[in-house]
Amino acid sequence: MQFMGRKSKRERTQAIEGYVALSPWMFGFLFFYAIPILASLYLSFTQWTLVGSAKWIGFENYIRMFTRDPVFIDAATATGFFVLYSLPFKLILGLMLALLLNMKLPGMNYFRTIFFLPAVISGVAVSLMWIWFLQPDTGVVNTLLRYVGISGPGWFWDINWALPSVAMMSIWKVGGAAIIYLAGLQNIPAHLYEAAAIDGASKWQQFWRITLPLLTPVLLFQLIIEMIDAFKIFTEAFVITQGGPLNRTYFFLYYFYEEAFRNFNMGYASALAIFLLIVIMSATALVKWWSNRWVYYEN
Amino acid sequence: MKTETLASSRTQEIMDLHKARVGRRNRRALPKNILIYAFMTGLAFLFMLPIFWMASTSLKLPREVFAFPMEWLPSNPQWGNYEEAFSKFPLWRFMWNSTYMVVLSTIGQLISVPLIAYGFARFEFPGKNILFMLMLATLMVPTHIKFIPLYWMFQQLGLIGTYWPIILPEFFGHPFFIFLMTQYMRSIPKELDEAARLDGAGSFTILYLVILPLCKPVLAVIVVFSFLWNWNEFMAPLIFLDDFEEYPISVGLAFFQGRYSVEWHLFMAATLVSILPVLVLYFFAQRHLIGGLSAIGLKG
Numbered sequence: 001m002q003f004m005g006r007k008s009k010r011e012r013t014q015a016i017e018g019y020v021a022l023s024p025w026m027f028g029f030l031f032f033y034a035i036p037i038l039a040s041l042y043l044s045f046t047q048w049t050l051v052g053s054a055k056w057i058g059f060e061n062y063i064r065m066f067t068r069d070p071v072f073i074d075a076a077t078a079t080g081f082f083v084l085y086s087l088p089f090k091l092i093l094g095l096m097l098a099l100l101l102n103m104k105l106p107g108m109n110y111f112r113t114i115f116f117l118p119a120v121i122s123g124v125a126v127s128l129m130w131i132w133f134l135q136p137d138t139g140v141v142n143t144l145l146r147y148v149g150i151s152g153p154g155w156f157w158d159i160n161w162a163l164p165s166v167a168m169m170s171i172w173k174v175g176g177a178a179i180i181y182l183a184g185l186q187n188i189p190a191h192l193y194e195a196a197a198i199d200g201a202s203k204w205q206q207f208w209r210i211t212l213p214l215l216t217p218v219l220l221f222q223l224i225i226e227m228i229d230a231f232k233i234f235t236e237a238f239v240i241t242q243g244g245p246l247n248r249t250y251f252f253l254y255y256f257y258e259e260a261f262r263n264f265n266m267g268y269a270s271a272l273a274i275f276l277l278i279v280i281m282s283a284t285a286l287v288k289w290w291s292n293r294w295v296y297y298e299n
Numbered sequence: 300m301k302t303e304t305l306a307s308s309r310t311q312e313i314m315d316l317h318k319a320r321v322g323r324r325n326r327r328a329l330p331k332n333i334l335i336y337a338f339m340t341g342l343a344f345l346f347m348l349p350i351f352w353m354a355s356t357s358l359k360l361p362r363e364v365f366a367f368p369m370e371w372l373p374s375n376p377q378w379g380n381y382e383e384a385f386s387k388f389p390l391w392r393f394m395w396n397s398t399y400m401v402v403l404s405t406i407g408q409l410i411s412v413p414l415i416a417y418g419f420a421r422f423e424f425p426g427k428n429i430l431f432m433l434m435l436a437t438l439m440v441p442t443h444i445k446f447i448p449l450y451w452m453f454q455q456l457g458l459i460g461t462y463w464p465i466i467l468p469e470f471f472g473h474p475f476f477i478f479l480m481t482q483y484m485r486s487i488p489k490e491l492d493e494a495a496r497l498d499g500a501g502s503f504t505i506l507y508l509v510i511l512p513l514c515k516p517v518l519a520v521i522v523v524f525s526f527l528w529n530w531n532e533f534m535a536p537l538i539f540l541d542d543f544e545e546y547p548i549s550v551g552l553a554f555f556q557g558r559y560s561v562e563w564h565l566f567m568a569a570t571l572v573s574i575l576p577v578l579v580l581y582f583f584a585q586r587h588l589i590g591g592l593s594a595i596g597l598k599g
Contacts, residue, residue: 011423014422014423014424015422015423015424015425017418017422017502017503018418018421018422018423018424018427019418019424020418021414021415021417021418021422021506022415022418022419022430024411024414024415024470024471024472025411025415025418025430025434025471025472025477026430027471028411028468028470028471028472029433029434029437029471031471032445032449032468032471033437033440033445035448036445036447036448036449036452037440037444037445039447039448039451040444040445040447040448043447043448050450050451050454100335100338100339103335105332105335105336107336111339111343113582113585114343114346114347115342115343115346116585116589117346117347117350117578117581118346118349118350120527120577120581120588121531121574121577122530122531122533122549122573122574122577123531123533123549124531124533124549124550124552124553124573125549125552125570125573125574126349127553128552128556128566128567128570129349129350129352129353129567129570130349131556132352132353132356132563132566132567133348133349133352133353137367138364138365138366138367138369139369140348140349140352140369143368143369146368172346172349175346176592179589179592179593180592180593182593183589183592183593183594228439228441231441232441232443234443234533234534235533235534235553238533238537238553239553239556253441253443253534256443256444257443257534257538260446260447260450261446261450261538266447266451269447270447273443273444273446273447274444276441276444277440277441277444280439280441281439284439
C-alpha cells in the first residue's frame with residue numbers, strides 16, 4: 001500500500017512537472033492559435049472596420065462571398081490553378097532531381113548545394129530577381145528564346161502567362177522538395193537493391209517495385225506540405241503582379257490582405273480567412289484519406 | 300554452425316560475383332556517367348541563371364541595363380553600384396532591423412522549445428497525446444488567418460509599429476521545432492535521467508545539465524531555420540510595422556521596388572546584398588539545414 005502511495009505521488013509530480021514544461025506552449029496555443037482562430041470565426045459573421053464594435057450580420061459575408069463577389073471567384077480560381085500548375089511539377093521534378101542527386105557519383109554534393117540554393121532565398125528577393133529575369137524585351141529567358149527564333153511571351157505582364165510564370169518561379173525552388181526525397185532515398189536499405197539485382201531486376205523494375213513504394217510516406221508528406229504552402233502564396237502577388245493582369249494572379253491571401261489591411265473590411269476578410277482554413281484542412285484530410293490507397297507502411 | 304558458415308560463404312561468393320559484374324558494368328557505364336554530368340551541369344547552369352543575371356546586372360552601367368539586345372556581362376564592372384545602392388536605400392538600417400528580429404526570435408525559440416519538448420518527451424500525464432496531436436495540427440494553420448485578431452490585440456496593447464507582434468509569438472515554441480526536439484529527446488536513453496536523479500538532481504536540472512547538452516544538433520537546426528524564416532519573413536512585418544525605418548530587409552526591398560523600378564542595376568545590387576547573409580549561412584550550415592529537413596521528412 002505504502003509503495004502504491006509513493007508511486008502515485010511520483011505520478012503526481014510527473015504530471016505537475018510535465019504541465020509546467022508544456023506551459024509556454026499551452027499559453028502560446030491559447031493566445032496565438034485558439035483565441036485568434038475563434039475570434040476570426042466570430043468576426044467572419046460581423047461587419048467591422050477595426051474601430052468601434054463589430055456588427056453581427058449573420059451569414060451575410062459568406063453569402064456575399066459565394067453569390068455576388070466576382071473577385072472572390074477570381075482569387076479562388078487563381079489560387080486553385082496555381083496549386084494545380086505548381087504542385088505536380090514540384091513533386092515529380094523534385095523526385096527526378098533527387099534520383100539524379102542520389103547517384104553514387106563524385107561531386108554530387110556540389111550539385112546538391114546548387115539545386116537547393118533557390119529554396120533558401122526569401123520570397124521578396126526571388127520575386128525581384130525574376131521580375132528582371134523575365135523582362136519581355138531585355139530579360140534572359142526571352143533573349144535565349146530569340147536565339148532559337150521564338151518570340152517569347154510577356155510573362156508576368158501577359159494575361160495568359162502571368163500565372164504560369166509565378167508557378168515556374170515556384171518550381172525553381174524544387175530543390176527544397178528534392179532534399180527531403182533524397183533523405184528518403186538514402187533511408188532505403190541497400191540490401192533490397194542488391195537482392196533485386198541478384199534476382200535480375202532491371203533498374204526500371206527496381207524503381208517501380210522498391211524505390212517508389214518505400215518512398216510513398218515521404219511522397220505523402222511532401223504532397224501535404226507543398227500543397228499547404230501553395231495555398232498560402234502571397235509575396236509573389238504583392239511584389240510582382242499586384243494581382244494583375246486582370247486579376248489572373250489575385251491569389252487568395254493577397255485578396256485577404258487587401259480586404260483586411262488596405263480596405264479595413266475586417267469582417268469580410270475574416271470570412272475569407274476562415275474559408276481558406278477550411279479549404280486547407282479539408283484538402284489535407286482528403287489527401288490523407290486518399291493516401292490509404294497508395295502509401296506503403298512497413299510496419 | 301558449419302552449414303551456416305557454408306551458407307554465408309556461398310552468399311559471399313554470389314555477392315563477389317555480383318560486385319564484379321557491377322564493376323564491369325561501371326567501367327562500361329563511363330560514357331553514361333559523362334552524359335549524366337553533362338546533363339546535371341546544364342541543369343545547374345539553368346538554375347543559376349536568375350542569380351547570375353542579378354549579379355551581372357548589379358555591376359552594369361545604367362545605359363547597359365536596358366541595352367537591347369541584352370549584354371550578358373558588364374563591359375566594365377561597376378563596383379561603385381554597391382556603394383550607391385547603400386547610399387540610396389537604407390540597406391544597413393533594414394539589415395540591422397532584420398538581424399534584430401532574427402536574433403530575438405531565435406532566442407525565444409531556444410528558450411521555449413527545449414522546455415516544451417522535454418515535457419512531451421519525458422513526462423507522463425493525462426492528455427499528453429492529445430496535446431501533442433494538437434500541436435502538430437497547428438502546423439497546418441496558416442499564420443495569416445490569425446492576423447486580424449492579433450492586429451486588434453496588439454493595437455489594444457499599443458504595440459503596433461513595434462517588433463513585439465512579430466517576436467512575442469516566437470517565445471512560445473514553433474511546432475516544427477518542438478516536434479524535432481521531442482523526437483530527438485526520446486532517442487536519448489532514459490538511464491541518463493535516472494542516474495542523475497539518483498544523484499539528487501531535479502527534473503529541470505536534468506534537462507539543462509544532462510539532456511540539453513546532448514541536443515546540440517537540434518539546437519543548431521533551430522538556429523539555422525529560425526534565421527532563414529525570420530530573415531525571409533514578409534507578411535507579418537508588412538502588417539504589424541508602420542514606419543519604413545523599422546522595416547526588415549524583405550519589406551524594405553519590396554517598398555523601394557515600387558519607387559525606383561528604373562534603376563535596376565542598383566536594385567539588383569541591393570537584392571544581392573539582402574541575400575548575402577542567407578548565402579553565407581547556407582554554405583556554412585547546409586548540413587544542419589538538410590539534417591533538419593530530412594529528420595522531419597522521414598518522421599512526419
